[in-house]
Amino acid sequence: MPRLMLSDELWSKLEKILLQHAIYNKPDLRMTVEGMLYRMRAGCPWRDLPRAFGCWNSVYKRFNAWSAAGKWLKIFKALLIDPDFEWVFIDGTYAKAHQHSSGAASDQPEAIGKSRAGNTSKIHLAVDAYGLPVAFD
Structure with missing residues (x-):
């Protein structure tokens, strides 16, 4: 099992914030978040995410969905106390x-x-x- 970033105390605080921002409390929520943090810390490709965090594609899809919905930004702002x-x-x-x-047809600034x-x-x-x-x- 890879080294985890969040202690039980930090996870309990973060879990409350996640649940307040419409992130569902699935059984694998902690390992999914740990997988996202591991990937950001290590800078590895999603496909190289250790199996202990779950299926890399599931973690990737949740990360993208939360990012697109602005949930990560809301979580970040909630942590600024x-x-x-x-x-x-x-x-x-x-x-x-x-x-x-770059160059895709989109109304969004790139x-x-x-x-x-x-x-x-x-x-x-x-x-x-x-x-x-x-x-x-």
Whole structure:
């Protein structure tokens, strides 16, 4: 079994927030969320997600559905409790986009630009004095 990110105490707090944002309490909810966090931490392809987290495709589909519905953003905002704005640090990085990721017929803005390295998107993160994220764009 892979190393888990959330202690039982943190999971109980996060579970309450998830349930408040219309995420159903299925029996595999914790392992699904742990799989999503593992994938974000490790940066591995979805297909390489350890089997202990469940079927990679199921975890991927739930992650995409929650993202498309704006649930992850609502969860992120719910976790922002009393930030310390004595200091705010901002950092940015470029994330490489797939060569076929831009140019689709869509009304949505894509925020994908060209550089020497190919298609990229800039990501910004602001953290408070404790190093906890307060905003990302």
